[in-house]
Amino acid sequence: MTPRTRQTGFTLLEMLAALVIMALCSGVLLLAFGQSARALQQVDRADRLSQAARSVLDEQAVGILQPGRSDGVVDGRIEWAMDVAPLADAPGQPQLLRIELAVREGPHQARFSTLRLVNPAQAGAR
Numbered sequence: 076m077t078p079r080t081r082q083t084g085f086t087l088l089e090m091l092a093a094l095v096i097m098a099l100c101s102g103v104l105l106l107a108f109g110q111s112a113r114a115l116q117q118v119d120r121a122d123r124l125s126q127a128a129r130s131v132l133d134e135q136a137v138g139i140l141q142p143g144r145s146d147g148v149v150d151g152r153i154e155w156a157m158d159v160a161p162l163a164d165a166p167g168q169p170q171l172l173r174i175e176l177a178v179r180e181g182p183h184q185a186r187f188s189t190l191r192l193v194n195p196a197q198a199g200a201r
Contacts, residue, residue: 124178124185127153140172154179
């Protein structure tokens with residue numbers, strides 16, 4: 076009689092279990108990559124809006140800011156609206172302007188607010 080040799084390898088059940096585990100891990104990774112891509116899109120959109128707001132504020136800083144509302148378009152697709160209002164100033168105190176800026180690209184919007192000190196020569200020109 077010849078001795079039986081034991082065959083080595085994986086059974087069909089073990090292979091199926093490994094494939095199921097690999098499929099589950101792949102699904103989890105795909106979900107994580109999808110969420111990362113969406114987060115990157117949101118960061119990119121927020122960055123574009125903040126860059127547009129900075130550009131508008133820099134352009135408006137060149138001239139004399141007048142209280143009121145102004146609006147326009149940056150890069151042909153980002154709309155902006157800016158409200159400038161003087162803050163109540165006490166005698167002898169520097170005059171400040173409150174600037175509220177809203178930028179919008181499609182359904183996405185961002186709002187920014189800042190204060191700007193009025194140059195005494197500009198304040199006298201009013």
